[in-house]
Every structure is written in structure tokens, then in C-alpha cells.
Amino acid sequence: MSNLLSGARLRERFLALDAFLLxxxxFWRPKPFTDLRLPWEKRFPELSLWLRRRSLADADAAHNHPERLAAPDPFPCLAERAAWLGALDKFPEQMAAELPSRFNVDIPGRKWEQIQAFASRLSFQRPTGHWLDWCSGKGHLGRLLAARSGAALTCLEYDGALVEAGQALSDRLGLVATHHRQDVLADDAADRLHAAHTPVALHACGDLHIRLMQLASAAGCDQLAIAPCCYNRIGASDYQPLSAEGKGSSLVLSQDDLRLPLAETVTAGARVRRQRDASMARRLAFDLLQRELRGCDDYLPVPSLPPAWLDKPFVDYCRDLAELKGLPSPTNRDWPRLEDAGWQRLAEVRNLELLRGLFRRPMELWLLLDRALYLQNQGYDVTLGTFCSHRLTPRNALLLAERRLPTEAVDNSVYSF
Ligand SMILES: C[S@@+](CC[C@H](N)C(=O)[O-])C[C@H]1O[C@@H](n2cnc3c(N)ncnc32)[C@H](O)[C@@H]1O
Incomplete structure (x- = not known):
């Protein structure tokens, strides 16, 4: 059966995922980074020991595909169910119109590929008269769609420099395009949306794409296409479900839980990864130290620190951080041993995280389906699939929504861009 999800299958899959996550x-709520021991480890000591004995390199090699790990029970069974419930297929590619030459000048390579993939997966039953690029940046996506379809374009973006640069690029191509400086969360954002618009949003964070779904359905837009990202960027402390099904669920997701689907690093380069590892190993070593200094076996949040902190000798790093957190200055001790303990913990944390990693896609799909069901409740036919490979961007899910046509109006035409 295809894993492009639409119709009754949206609700079916949502309910199955809801039961699975509950x-x-x-397994997925406790975080190895903040808890020295995870409650499940008592029940599954073999799995715990197996994961804790592996190296940092082992963990990194398995990071993008934790489901392939031959770990002790209950790992394989959880992995199989998570893969089954988290499966999502790619939308078929539509024929694309030729683009004006040198169109992609000024667009970073990976972004250009994402935009092309997004655009090539759009297909609607009605032609599009006016694109609205939501949180558009410079409006590269909207410009590609407008150039291919000949339709007008409006871009909304709150960073003035991006608005200006985007307008200049659109003007240079002779497009009928207006780039507005607009905070899409502000009250007046509703005035920018009209029924004749087809809104598109590529990687608009949490509240930003939720706001689009609410305003577009209220404005009566016929079609929209959204590739969500950063589910944790929300104003509320816990996730506020949108659909009737989501509201009926007893699953409560904190902002912290909502980071889980994003905990993937497919696009980070080697240098960035090395820096991130060094910073995390130090934080984990400091965590051991602060527990001793405070005489309290709880995690203590530490703010993100400027990269220069990594150049400090380890002992200065610990002393300065203790001072920053208002803790007593640490007395002399075996600093190299503490530093090594940080690296050892990092290896254990990364390996224990592989178990949580199994739930990344199921949780993301639960969130996507809550959005899909919300739009379905608003009278849209909704299809959920992916628009590109996971390697191009892990945020590769696409929600396509088109307002239901009366049966007699369906003529089987397909408009692609
Ligand atoms: C991840 S970028 C995506 C940009 C573009 N869609 C793309 O794919 O290249 C998110 C964009 O949202 C914009 N943004 C963030 N908050 C916003 C707000 N409240 N109103 C309008 N734009 C916002 C940012 O400035 C940024 O350009």
C-alpha cells in the first residue's frame, strides 16, 4: 500500500501513532543528556549495557539509521513498529516548465535543490493564479513557481534585508512580484491573505506555518503547500493540538519533547560535528562536577556559550562556568580524568540516544498528521508525503491541501508547476 497518506488513512495512521507514542x-521521554540513569535501563539491563559499551564512533555511524542496529530486546521490535508507523512515500515528480537561464544565481546549492524538489511535487486540480510565499526569505521558492506558471507572486517576510534583496531579484527577472515586510504573527498579517492566493511555505518554523494554516483556511484559499520545520518553536510551553483528533489525545508534548524530531544531523559537516562533540563532552563533564559541587544529583541547565570557551584550558572552562552559574569554585582535582569522563559520557549518551532516535519520525508524523487532519476538518483534501530525500533535508515532509471540489466540477485535469 502506498504511504502517501490521504483521506481516511490520515486519521487511521494518526490514531495508530498516538497509541504507539503513548x-x-x-523510552523516548527521558533524555540521556540530562539523566545519568534512565528508568527503562532497570527493566532492560542487557540493552542498557550493550548500548553503554559502544564507542562514540559506533553511535555516530548508526545515528541516521538507528532502526538498522542489531541491539538486544526490545530494540528490534520497537524499531520495526516505528519504521512501519513512520513510513511516508515521496510525491510523484511532475513535469517542470523550462526556467529562464541563470535563474538560480545567488541561491545556495542545497537550498536550490530543495526548492526545485518542492516545486516539482506540487500538483493541484485547479490552476494557480497568485502564489503567496510565506516566510519567504528572499522568495526563491515563490519566484521559481511564478516564473514557471506565469502567475503573480506575493512574498511575506519580516527580515527587511531579505525583503529588499528578494524584490531586486524578482524585478531583475521581470516578474509580477511584491515582497512585503510582514511579521506573519502580527494581527495585520490576516489582511495580506486572500482567497485567490495559493500559499506555499518551505521550512517556516512552528507557530509560523500553523498561523498560515489558520489564516489560509479562514481566508478561503483553495490550495496550499507546506513543508514544516522546527516544531518546537511555539509560544506555548506545551504543544497545542490543532485537529479534533489531536485535541482528543492524552499525549502531552513539551517544547523539549518537540525537539526530538529535529535531533538529526545529516547536514552538519565534519568540522561542525567535531566542535559540537567537544562542546557536549565538556558540558557532560561539567554536569558531573556541578552535581558534586551542589551536592545534588540533578541536571543543571547551562546557557549556550561562545565558541571561544572551547579554546580555554578545561580547568578554566570548569571554573568559569561554575562562577557563571553561581557555584562554589571547584577545588583541585584530577582534571584530565574529569575531562575523559565527559567524553565517556558523550559516547554513552549518543548510544542511548539511538533508542530515542527510533521515535523521531513517528513523533514528526504525529505532528504532521495533526496538521493534515486540521486542514481536512477545514474542508480540504489533504495529502501528506515527502518532496525530497532525507539526505537533502530531514524536514522533507510536504502537506498538499486543496479545497474539496463539488463532484460535478471534477474534470481530472492536473496542474503542475
Ligand atoms: C528557515 S527560513 C525559510 C526561508 C524560505 N522559505 C526558504 O526556504 O528559503 C524562515 C524564514 O522565516 C522568516 N521569519 C521568521 N519569523 C517570521 C515572522 N514572524 N514573520 C515573517 N517571517 C518570519 C525568517 O526571517 C526566515 O527568512
Missing amino acids: ETQA
Whole structure:
């Protein structure tokens, strides 16, 4: 069966994921970074020991595909169910119109590929008269769609420099395009949306794409296409479900839980990864130290620190951070041993995280389906699939929504861009 999800299958999959996530909370909620021991480890000592004995390199090699790990029970069974429930297929590619030459000048390579992939997966039953690029940046996506379809374009973006640069690029191509400086969360954002618009949003964070779904359905837009990202960027402390099904669920997701689907690093380069590892190993070593200094076995949040902190000798790093957190200055001790303990913990944390990693896609799909069901409740036919490979961007899910046509108006035409 295809894993492009639409119609009754949206609700079916949502309910199955809801039950799965509720049942497995003990595995994905506790975070190895903040808890020295995870409650599930007592029940599954073999799995715990197996994961804790592996190296940092082992963990990194398995990071993008934790489901392939031959770990002790209950790992394989959880992996199989997570893969089954988290499966999503790619939308078929539509024929693309020729583009004006040198169109992609000024667009970073990976972004250009994402935009092309997004655009080539759009297909609607009605032609599009006016694109609205939501949180558009410079409006590269909107410009590609407008150039291919000949339709007008409006871009909304709150960074003035991007608005200006985007307008200049559109003007240079002779497009009928207006780039507005607009905070899409402000009250007056509703005035920018009209029924004749087809809104598109590529990687608009949490509240930003939720706002689009609410305003577009209220304005009566016939079609929209959204590739969400950063589910944790929301104003509320816990996730506020949108659909009737989501509201009926007893699953409560904190902002912290909502980071889980994003905990993937497919696009980070080697240098960035090395820096991130060094910073995390130090934080984990400091965590051991602060527990001793405070005489309290709890995690203590530490703010993100400027990269220069990594150049400090380890002992200065610890002393300065203790001072920053208002802790007593640490007395002399075996600093190299503490530093090594940080690296050892990093290896254990990364390997234990592989178990949580199994739930990244199921949780993301639960969130996507909540959005899809919300739009379905608003009278749209909704299809959920992916628009590109996971390697191009892990945020590769696309929601396509088109307002239901009366049966007699369906003529089987397909408009692609
Ligand atoms: C991840 S970028 C995506 C940009 C573009 N869609 C793309 O794919 O290249 C998110 C964009 O949202 C914009 N943004 C963030 N908050 C916003 C707000 N409240 N109103 C309008 N734009 C916002 C940012 O300035 C940024 O350009």
C-alpha cells in the first residue's frame, strides 16, 4: 500500500501513532543528556549495557539509521513498529516548465535543490493564479513557481534585508512580484491573505506555518503547500493540538519533547560535528562536577556559550562556568580524568540516544498528521508525503491541501508547476 497518506488513512495512521507514542513514552521521554540513569535501563539491563559499551564512533555511524542496529530486546521490535508507523512515500515528480537561464544565481546549492524538489511535487486540480510565499526569505521558492506558471507572486517576510534583496531579484527577472515586510504573527498579517492566493511555505518554523494554516483556511484559499520545520518553536510551553483528533489525545508534548524530531544531523559537516562533540563532552563533564559541587544529583541547565570557551584550558572552562552559574569554585582535582569522563559520557549518551532516535519520525508524523487532519476538518483534501530525500533535508515532509471540489466540477485535469 502506498504511504502517501490521504483521506481516511490520515486519521487511521494518526490514531495508530498516538497509541504507539503513548505506550512507549518510557523510552523516548527521558533524555540521556540530562539523566545519568534512565528508568527503562532497570527493566532492560542487557540493552542498557550493550548500548553503554559502544564507542562514540559506533553511535555516530548508526545515528541516521538507528532502526538498522542489531541491539538486544526490545530494540528490534520497537524499531520495526516505528519504521512501519513512520513510513511516508515521496510525491510523484511532475513535469517542470523550462526556467529562464541563470535563474538560480545567488541561491545556495542545497537550498536550490530543495526548492526545485518542492516545486516539482506540487500538483493541484485547479490552476494557480497568485502564489503567496510565506516566510519567504528572499522568495526563491515563490519566484521559481511564478516564473514557471506565469502567475503573480506575493512574498511575506519580516527580515527587511531579505525583503529588499528578494524584490531586486524578482524585478531583475521581470516578474509580477511584491515582497512585503510582514511579521506573519502580527494581527495585520490576516489582511495580506486572500482567497485567490495559493500559499506555499518551505521550512517556516512552528507557530509560523500553523498561523498560515489558520489564516489560509479562514481566508478561503483553495490550495496550499507546506513543508514544516522546527516544531518546537511555539509560544506555548506545551504543544497545542490543532485537529479534533489531536485535541482528543492524552499525549502531552513539551517544547523539549518537540525537539526530538529535529535531533538529526545529516547536514552538519565534519568540522561542525567535531566542535559540537567537544562542546557536549565538556558540558557532560561539567554536569558531573556541578552535581558534586551542589551536592545534588540533578541536571543543571547551562546557557549556550561562545565558541571561544572551547579554546580555554578545561580547568578554566570548569571554573568559569561554575562562577557563571553561581557555584562554589571547584577545588583541585584530577582534571584530565574529569575531562575523559565527559567524553565517556558523550559516547554513552549518543548510544542511548539511538533508542530515542527510533521515535523521531513517528513523533514528526504525529505532528504532521495533526496538521493534515486540521486542514481536512477545514474542508480540504489533504495529502501528506515527502518532496525530497532525507539526505537533502530531514524536514522533507510536504502537506498538499486543496479545497474539496463539488463532484460535478471534477474534470481530472492536473496542474503542475
Ligand atoms: C528557515 S527560513 C525559510 C526561508 C524560505 N522559505 C526558504 O526556504 O528559503 C524562515 C524564514 O522565516 C522568516 N521569519 C521568521 N519569523 C517570521 C515572522 N514572524 N514573520 C515573517 N517571517 C518570519 C525568517 O526571517 C526566515 O527568512
